[in-house]
Amino acid sequence: MTGATAARGRIDKRQAILNVAFTVFARRGYDKACVQEIADEAGVAKPTVYNHLNDKETLFRHAVLAAADAVAAENLDIVERLRDPGDDLSAALTDVAYRLLEVCVGERARDLRRLTYAQLASLPDLSATVLERTSHGIAEALADRLARLALAGRLRPCDPTVAAEQLLALLTGPLERRSQLGARAVPATELRAVAQAAVHTFLAAYGS
Structure with a gap:
């Protein structure tokens, strides 16, 4: 003991x-x-x-990866809400989308992007690992949830990987275009509007 x-x-x-x-x-x-x-x-x-x-480089690598794992864990918990979306799928997807955006523009995720981009030339493998643990992991988890929703008849039959990629692009695209992924703060009303628009477009294509 x-x-x-x-x-x-x-x-x-x-x-x-x-x-x-x-x-x-x-x-x-x-x-x-x-x-x-x-x-x-x-x-x-x-x-x-x-x-x-x-050494300092090892410390930096492990600190960045620990932060990446923390961001990924937050997002995976959010996506897991789609296991039981309830009767209103649109509302459930919008809530999940909004929460994912909150994490995306949160301080830890912003710092993570900034640090990995700043060291991209000297530590290119680190950036790739962070991307694998965060964006790729979230896309895989979301694809799994969407596949199950399609099997349950809540969404049209689809390639869940493509559907997940498209939903995530609908979420992050508007913020990237406005260069707000690195902003110090994004109003909750704007995040909610982006989430609602993304889900509306997504369900127009994939809604049953």
């Missing part, structure tokens, strides 16, 4: 370091952030950071 408790404590401390590291990297950028500042904000000694993560 003591060993298990110690292992759990080590995992928790590592996660706490990664959370703080992501905050510091987001605030200062990769080049200006320093391990000592991360250690100070995490409340640990600098050698402790290195004991968990060997």
